[in-house]
Amino acid sequence: DTAVSQTPKYLVTQMGNDKSIKCEQNLGHDTMYWYKQDSKKFLKIMFSYNNKELIINETVPNRFSPKSPDKAHLNLHINSLELGDSAVYFCASSQDPGPRVIQYFGAGTRLSVL
Amino acid sequence: DQQVKQNSPSLSVQExxxxxxxxxYTNSMFDYFLWYKKYPAEGPTFLISISSIKDKNEDGRFTVFLNKSAKHLSLHIVPSQPGDSAVYFCAAxxxxxxxxxxxxxxxGTKLSVIP
Known part of the structure; x- marks a missing residue:
């Protein structure tokens, strides 16, 4: 029973399309995150939600829009996909947004924009 | 501007x-540090952490050392096993x-443990 699950695992699409990645956690955590791992292998925070409220919103193009319908779900919608959006996107969750929490990651969604 | 640096992209060690x-790390305001392990096609999994008020934390074969004055931490794995082969991420x-x-x-640093 996967703790943090993301769908789809792979996503291949054309430039200009709109796509969504879904994330669900069954750990009962209050806080969820989206990270992007680009070709240089850096894992960078994009967004974080705590109890459905946006608390971290890094410098990300506004083509990226997170949505948290409830505490257990955080989806990522991307409009007008560009080549540079190709990356692996990881969802994560933690018990709370505090300083000494462990984040639990999903397996990642590999997005390829052609 | 890399605030957390892992200067060795890869490391090979005998079993x-x-x-x-x-x-x-460069940011002196970081106060909690974690190591994550990542296998291919999986997400990072938490391995061990250390608070800035400590200089050592041990969990089985894994020990993390923190030198605050040098802004340096290290992860020691003893003894190394082939199953430890993975990418290790430091996080602050x-x-x-x-x-x-x-x-x-x-x-990240890709560790290869050679049998």
């Missing part, structure tokens, strides 16, 4: 020997400009 993975927790805590990751 049974010690693996030492290094991490440097600190408060961002908006007042929220977030993790800053290094680029």
């Amino acid at each position: 049974g020997r010690i693996s030492i993975l290094n991490c440097d 927790s600190g408060i961002n400009g908006a007042g929220s805590y977030q993790l800053t990751f290094g680029k």
Whole structure:
């Protein structure tokens, strides 16, 4: 029973399309995150939600829009996909947004924009 | 601007020997550090952490050392096993400009343990 699950695992699409990645956690955590791992292998925070409220919103193009319908779900919608959006996107969750929490990651969604 | 640096992209170690993975950071406001392990096609999984008020934390074969004055931490794995072969990410927790805590990751070090 996967703790943090993301769908789809792979996503291949054309430039200009709109796509969504879904994330669900069954750990009962209050806080969820989206990270992007680009070709240089850096894992960078994009967004974080705590109890459905946006608390971290890094410098990300506004083509990226997170949505948290409830505490257990955080989806990522991307409009007008560009080549540079190709990356692996990881969802994560933690018990709370505090300083000494462990984040639990999903397996990642590999997005390829052609 | 890399605030967390793992300068060795890869490391090879013989089975049974010690693996030492290094991490440097620049932000003195970081106060909690974590190591994550990542296998191919999987997400990072938490391995071990250390608070800035400590200089050592041990969990089985894994020990993390923190040298605050040098802004350096290291992960020791003894003895190394083939199943330890993975990418290891160093991460640091600190408060961002908006007042929220977030993790800053290094680029990772790929450890290969040779049987």
